[in-house]
Amino acid sequence: MNVTSFWHTHKSTWAELDRLLDRFHNRPREIGAADIDRLTLLYKKTSAHLAYIRTYHPHDEVTRYLNRLVARAHNVAYKQQSTSGGQLSRFFWVHLLELIRKRLPFIGWAAVLFLIGGVSGFAAVMADPLNLYFVLPEGMAEQIDPGRLGQGHESIDSPMISTLIMINNIKVAILAFISGVTLGLVPLYLLLFNGLLIGALAAVYWQANASYAFWAYILPHGVIELTAIFIAGGAGLHMGYRLLVPGPYHRKYQFLQAAKESAQLLLGTLPLFVVAGIIEGYITPSALSLEAKYAVAILTLIAIAGWYAYGLKRQRHSASLALISK
Numbered sequence: 001m002n003v004t005s006f007w008h009t010h011k012s013t014w015a016e017l018d019r020l021l022d023r024f025h026n027r028p029r030e031i032g033a034a035d036i037d038r039l040t041l042l043y044k045k046t047s048a049h050l051a052y053i054r055t056y057h058p059h060d061e062v063t064r065y066l067n068r069l070v071a072r073a074h075n076v077a078y079k080q081q082s083t084s085g086g087q088l089s090r091f092f093w094v095h096l097l098e099l100i101r102k103r104l105p106f107i108g109w110a111a112v113l114f115l116i117g118g119v120s121g122f123a124a125v126m127a128d129p130l131n132l133y134f135v136l137p138e139g140m141a142e143q144i145d146p147g148r149l150g151q152g153h154e155s156i157d158s159p160m161i162s163t164l165i166m167i168n169n170i171k172v173a174i175l176a177f178i179s180g181v182t183l184g185l186v187p188l189y190l191l192l193f194n195g196l197l198i199g200a201l202a203a204v205y206w207q208a209n210a211s212y213a214f215w216a217y218i219l220p221h222g223v224i225e226l227t228a229i230f231i232a233g234g235a236g237l238h239m240g241y242r243l244l245v246p247g248p249y250h251r252k253y254q255f256l257q258a259a260k261e262s263a264q265l266l267l268g269t270l271p272l273f274v275v276a277g278i279i280e281g282y283i284t285p286s287a288l289s290l291e292a293k294y295a296v297a298i299l300t301l302i303a304i305a306g307w308y309a310y311g312l313k314r315q316r317h318s319a320s321l322a323l324i325s326k
């Protein structure tokens with residue numbers, strides 16, 4: 001086929017791809033799944049046309065035109081991956097949420113273990129208040145006074161407290177991750193023990209009729225913090241599970257794969273711990289009303305739910321866009 005006939009036969013396809021690329025560039029928010037599917041088809045067709053024309057007419061103007069057109073389509077397909085910012089965005093909005101969805105059963109078990117510890121701690125102190133001294137670390141029980149909750153907040157060094165809390169929480173998450181090599185026993189202990197502490201404290205404030213105030217000081221940072229701890233704990237439990245139940249593949253291979261994914265989950269929780277530390281250092285001990293603190297807790301819950309929902313939407317969008325490269 002000569003160049004003129006080739007041009008007239010396929011120019012409508014190229015023109016449609018050109019217009020669609022302009023839409024991707026000028027109005028990206030209006031792009032839907034059908035547009036992505038159409039771009040995939042047109043990109044494949046035009047690439048095939050370029051391969052043909054480059055073989056038989058390598059120096060023709062049509063060849064140069066198709067080369068530019070296919071290059072534009074390729075840039076649209078890989079735009080998010082072309083910069084470090086795009087890669088970082090894709091990690092937190094697509095890849096991390098994909099890992100969380102894959103490990104949701106283990107994250108759920110982490111939450112259940114924490115809840116079991118919490119119920120046990122609450123029941124123990126309700127049965128006998130003196131059990132508080134057996135549940136809490138040495139010296140901590142003597143410092144619990146529901147009547148003094150919220151006092152002295154004006155003398156708190158918020159930047160220092162916030163930094164210390166961040167460091168401590170990150171250490172707990174790293175320990176829960178690394179201890180996965182103990183067949184999941186240490187993550188199991190950490191989750192049960194931390195739940196036990198919260199449950200015991202909740203019982204103390206319940207008995208003092210101060211539960212409303214107690215949870216107002218726990219939930220603003222606790223929603224984000226516990227989400228991160230459950231993710232990190234679930235990662236550790238999965239590593240231990242793969243050591244015990246390697247499946248159809250070699251135990252070492254399965255464990256290394258689990259460790260790699262768990263490390264990425266741990267990395268993804270670090271921003272959550274930073275945000276939780278800032279809230280716990282500045283908002284939790286502040287003079288804000290209890291209602292305002294509950295409002296902050298609700299906002300953090302909405303933010304996490306929104307992140308997960310929007311991330312799943314972007315994940316589906318990214319999966320459709322990835323078909324272009326196939």
